[in-house]
Amino acid sequence: MASQTANPPLDDKLLEEIHADSHTNTGIENKKLIMWLFLASDCMFFGTLISTHLIYRKLYPFGHPQEGAVDITGTFDIELTSFSTFILLMSSFLMALAVSAMHKGAIESFRRYTFGVILFGLIFLGGQVYEFQHFFHGQGWYEWTATNAAGEEVSGTEANEGVFHDVADTAAAKANFLHEHHGYELTEFKELKKVPGLSLQNSVFGSTFYVMTGTHGTHVAIGVLWLFSMLIYSYSGRLTPRNAIDVEIAGLYWHFVDIVWIVIFTVVYLVEYIEL
Amino acid sequence: MSATHVADPHHHHAVADKTQLAPEKSHLGLTRPDRHSGIIDWLTTVDHKKIGIMYGAAAMFFFLVGGIEALLIRAQLATSENHLITAELYNQLFTMHGTTMIFLGVMPLSAAFFNFLVPLQIGARDVAFPRLNTFSLWTFVAGATVLNVSWFFQFAHTVGWFGDSLTIMGADQPLSQIAPAGGWFGYAPLTGREYTGIGTDFWIVGLQILGIASLAASFNFIVTILNMRAPGMTMMRLPVFTWMTLITSFLIIFAFPAITIALAELMFDRLFGTNFFRIENGGQPILWQHLFWVFGHPEVYILVLPAMGIVSEILPTFSKKPLFGYPIIVFSGAVIGFLGFAVWSHHMFTTGLGKIATAAFSLLTMAIAVPTGVKIFNWMGSLWGGRIKFTVPMVFALGFIWMFMMGGFTGIMHSSAPADAQQQDSYFVVAHFHYVLLGGVLLGLLAGLYFWVPKIFGRMPNQKLGYLTAVLVIAGFNITFFPMHYLGLTGMPRRTHTYLGDMGWDLWNLVATIGAFILGIGVFLCFVNLAWTAVKGPKSPADPWDGRTLEWSTPTPVPAYNFAATPIVQARDCYWVHKHGDKKMDYQPDDGHGIHMPSQSWWPLLCGFGFALFGTSMAFYAAGVPFAGYCVITGLGLVVVGIYFWALEGPGGYHLEPPHDGEAAKKPTDSPVATAAH
Amino acid sequence: MSHATTWKEAAILENARYHTFFNLAMALAVLTGIEIVIIFLPWAASIVMSVLIVLSVIKFFAVILWFMHLIYDKQLLFWLFMAGMILATGTMIALLALFSIDDVDLADIASITSYASNLA
Numbered sequence A: 001m002a003s004q005t006a007n008p009p010l011d012d013k014l015l016e017e018i019h020a021d022s023h024t025n026t027g028i029e030n031k032k033l034i035m036w037l038f039l040a041s042d043c044m045f046f047g048t049l050i051s052t053h054l055i056y057r058k059l060y061p062f063g064h065p066q067e068g069a070v071d072i073t074g075t076f077d078i079e080l081t082s083f084s085t086f087i088l089l090m091s092s093f094l095m096a097l098a099v100s101a102m103h104k105g106a107i108e109s110f111r112r113y114t115f116g117v118i119l120f121g122l123i124f125l126g127g128q129v130y131e132f133q134h135f136f137h138g139q140g141w142y143e144w145t146a147t148n149a150a151g152e153e154v155s156g157t158e159a160n161e162g163v164f165h166d167v168a169d170t171a172a173a174k175a176n177f178l179h180e181h182h183g184y185e186l187t188e189f190k191e192l193k194k195v196p197g198l199s200l201q202n203s204v205f206g207s208t209f210y211v212m213t214g215t216h217g218t219h220v221a222i223g224v225l226w227l228f229s230m231l232i233y234s235y236s237g238r239l240t241p242r243n244a245i246d247v248e249i250a251g252l253y254w255h256f257v258d259i260v261w262i263v264i265f266t267v268v269y270l271v272e273y274i275e276l
Numbered sequence B: 001m002s003a004t005h006v007a008d009p010h011h012h013h014a015v016a017d018k019t020q021l022a023p024e025k026s027h028l029g030l031t032r033p034d035r036h037s038g039i040i041d042w043l044t045t046v047d048h049k050k051i052g053i054m055y056g057a058a059a060m061f062f063f064l065v066g067g068i069e070a071l072l073i074r075a076q077l078a079t080s081e082n083h084l085i086t087a088e089l090y091n092q093l094f095t096m097h098g099t100t101m102i103f104l105g106v107m108p109l110s111a112a113f114f115n116f117l118v119p120l121q122i123g124a125r126d127v128a129f130p131r132l133n134t135f136s137l138w139t140f141v142a143g144a145t146v147l148n149v150s151w152f153f154q155f156a157h158t159v160g161w162f163g164d165s166l167t168i169m170g171a172d173q174p175l176s177q178i179a180p181a182g183g184w185f186g187y188a189p190l191t192g193r194e195y196t197g198i199g200t201d202f203w204i205v206g207l208q209i210l211g212i213a214s215l216a217a218s219f220n221f222i223v224t225i226l227n228m229r230a231p232g233m234t235m236m237r238l239p240v241f242t243w244m245t246l247i248t249s250f251l252i253i254f255a256f257p258a259i260t261i262a263l264a265e266l267m268f269d270r271l272f273g274t275n276f277f278r279i280e281n282g283g284q285p286i287l288w289q290h291l292f293w294v295f296g297h298p299e300v301y302i303l304v305l306p307a308m309g310i311v312s313e314i315l316p317t318f319s320k321k322p323l324f325g326y327p328i329i330v331f332s333g334a335v336i337g338f339l340g341f342a343v344w345s346h347h348m349f350t351t352g353l354g355k356i357a358t359a360a361f362s363l364l365t366m367a368i369a370v371p372t373g374v375k376i377f378n379w380m381g382s383l384w385g386g387r388i389k390f391t392v393p394m395v396f397a398l399g400f401i402w403m404f405m406m407g408g409f410t411g412i413m414h415s416s417a418p419a420d421a422q423q424q425d426s427y428f429v430v431a432h433f434h435y436v437l438l439g440g441v442l443l444g445l446l447a448g449l450y451f452w453v454p455k456i457f458g459r460m461p462n463q464k465l466g467y468l469t470a471v472l473v474i475a476g477f478n479i480t481f482f483p484m485h486y487l488g489l490t491g492m493p494r495r496t497h498t499y500l501g502d503m504g505w506d507l508w509n510l511v512a513t514i515g516a517f518i519l520g521i522g523v524f525l526c527f528v529n530l531a532w533t534a535v536k537g538p539k540s541p542a543d544p545w546d547g548r549t550l551e552w553s554t555p556t557p558v559p560a561y562n563f564a565a566t567p568i569v570q571a572r573d574c575y576w577v578h579k580h581g582d583k584k585m586d587y588q589p590d591d592g593h594g595i596h597m598p599s600q601s602w603w604p605l606l607c608g609f610g611f612a613l614f615g616t617s618m619a620f621y622a623a624g625v626p627f628a629g630y631c632v633i634t635g636l637g638l639v640v641v642g643i644y645f646w647a648l649e650g651p652g653g654y655h656l657e658p659p660h661d662g663e664a665a666k667k668p669t670d671s672p673v674a675t676a677a678h
Numbered sequence C: 001m002s003h004a005t006t007w008k009e010a011a012i013l014e015n016a017r018y019h020t021f022f023n024l025a026m027a028l029a030v031l032t033g034i035e036i037v038i039i040f041l042p043w044a045a046s047i048v049m050s051v052l053i054v055l056s057v058i059k060f061f062a063v064i065l066w067f068m069h070l071i072y073d074k075q076l077l078f079w080l081f082m083a084g085m086i087l088a089t090g091t092m093i094a095l096l097a098l099f100s101i102d103d104v105d106l107a108d109i110a111s112i113t114s115y116a117s118n119l120a
């Protein structure tokens, strides 16, 4: 690989020293041990959050004591979430490679993989922000007909709250439509289905959902910040193969965030689609 | 870890006193606060012994605060229909009394022992992460400050220092009730915004910060115990106190997350209008109870296991026998720890758990009494046939066994759900948990203080005063709490501000109040004795009790590096065996590099300061006081800055050379056979 | 833990891991794909549910064992982590069971209260 040439050459004595320094009773480096302990403890953090969510899901089939209060699958956007899930899984792959690179002493490769992890992490976060925004504002499905200058008539459906913001306000809808689809004038539209917005306050489901996924998102954000700091630090020249352990524990944290998402994706998102 | 090589590539001449070394710059280019003595040294120290002493001092201060709160409660209850203090203040007093005693009294005093003793007992020079240890200390202090600063604001408000300014400032919540008043377990929906004021916010944030401190400390101690043991110190040779520290630390890291999340959810309910526990929108207050006790029951073992560890060290020492059934004591400690996670609902029998759940939790609670009983039998076995010396620590330790056992008996009574339905929320429960917590835990901790203070300060406490204290504390305690069994069974509810005169409770309440003041005098005398010892007490030899474990083999006062040469452990009770048996301790040879010492740091202190600012402003932010939000962000910002600088300054480190006055300096100072051994 | 004594050995070891990691990443993607597809299949809920649980457990362990190196590391780490996992899962199951008792209808209590507060 061409990339390997950019990595500085290394002395085998260094490797020996690293091994000698990390000698402990258990044979596990202190930093690695403390990270695993933290992750074990973090299981209880997320366990409590997920328990809260599931208990209320079980208690309130409608996400709220009141029937029909929350349209959960209507609110969710499973394509987007699946995409985010995929991105997070792949970021884990890159993270594993970044750690691997440090164990080879390949700083340059470490930088590239880490950059990838950060990028994917940011995409995930972006997806979450987008998702939260949409959930918060709710969704509407509309059927419309429009004509263009040539008088041709087209029709379709749209899942877009923005354009048809207010069914009563035809003028605004027309202007919005023209803005989105140039040259087409809206002639007719009607609401097929509307999913009300989901907020922290308006239902128990909203509270448990946002706080749980928000806590996960905060974990991702901290991970991104951590890796980003490490990436910047690597340019100071102080990040040497001795710091492989530091990268490894950041990696452990990152993978953990990934496995928490594996659980959340299943028990919070996917199960909602099962028809009982 | 790698610091050994990084910090000091060209090994300069090492000296025994750090203040004589040239100052060192950190990676940030700032001078490390390594070379000071006095106040800067204490504020930035990473020495587990100094950290332990500070934990201990803070704990004793808060014992006094919590004790005064308790005496006020008892004064109010001394007679029927008393109006010494208002009902509102009464609520604040019992809330803060419970919270203070548990989180700011017992836990930090246990932490003081963890810190001072664990590295010494395992033959290590420090904990695994010295700066993290400092961080735990200051974060604890921050949390304690946040909780108690509410008293200050409450007082200022009550006497009218602020006039109406807090309300005029735009606070959208009535600010008359500023100190927490929701009980130590803060049951929903009482903690909702509709029912309690910013006291609850102080309580939430204070506990959150204390949780961070406990979690950080526990991670650190688990790594220390698993990874930093001297050669030959296998797990089954660990002193029992260290074992109990390990188990307690595991309990903390698995139990605290539950309350952290529950508190966060409650905070969201109060601040952002979520519906976790708000019944009007479908929240379930019962869920709070579950989450609280998922933490709460392990918490009671977090409180008691360290005391059990202490007693397990003291009894064999003064019976001149090895601990009876060491592996079984360790194993039952672990079983208690594990089962402790499976009994929480016994605090909720009367909420209607359903028949199966009630039966299951009832049985599991009875089961947990078995390993507890096993321990008691083993302690009795350790005494049996021994040459018992009734020293002060021993008297306290024996008091522990007896009082704790009584608390255990009432515990088993509670474990039967129908019986508990009668006892729940009555003074009977108050009697139960004071027998385990005060008669048990506190007596154990006091025993530990009298036992190890000669090592900690190098001075002997006054023994006569010690015996007097023991008598006052144990007698006062029983006079206070034994009548409460009777009060409870005749129906006196707990957390009652006052009671009518014709209930037949007057006499025993008066007795309890008198007992409480005797107890208060006893505890106060104990602390006076210890304070006096620290400055004026007669010098103590390094091994005044003919000890069994490694900490007694160090010189007194213990040098910064603990062990001039790392001991090689040959047996359980290795120092005892070394002195009186056939297996001598050996020492690792000097590698000529001097002793590597970790550098001190300002940053953990900055984090603590940030947490204190964050917590206090958070409560005012919740009340809607303007600009409080900026203070919250500033506080958090300081924490982040602290963490970054801490990460970037590099671990550093310097080398000390112990004095070379012959081989003897490295060997245990007053071991009769040490010289003969070589 | 890698016990390579030279950087060359370390490189060989890590390069071998690269293939493991790559295959694993692909497998994870495929399993996730299956998860997304089966929720739309007209199967019995219990079957879909069981498949989902099995698949996510597989994914979970795949990540902790390989990406997080538990399979290469000391066993102690695995058990430490499992302690947290088991306690968390056990507590979750117990809590869910505690909230499914049928002689008390918690949801009902809440709706009655909200009904009452709406009246007021």
Ligand code: HEM
Pocket (backbone or CB within 6 Å): B185, B300, B301, B303, B304, B346, B347, B365, B366, B368, B369, B372, B407, B408, B409, B410, B411, B412, B414, B415, B420, B423, B424, B425, B429, B432, B433, B436, B437, B440, B441
């Ligand atoms: C043999 C062992 C024990 C058993 C069987 C036991 C059982 C119980 C039960 C069933 C209750 C609930 C009573 C009620 O609220 O109606 C209770 C309360 C309590 N226990 Fe224990 N217990 C034991 C040991 C301990 C220990 C070791 C501690 C602490 C060091 C402790 C501290 C407490 C506290 C603080 C409460 C009261 C909590 C509250 O409602 O404020 N217990 N115990």
Ligand SMILES: [Cu+2]
Pocket (backbone or CB within 6 Å): B296, B297, B300, B343, B344, B346, B347
């Ligand atoms: Cu309990």
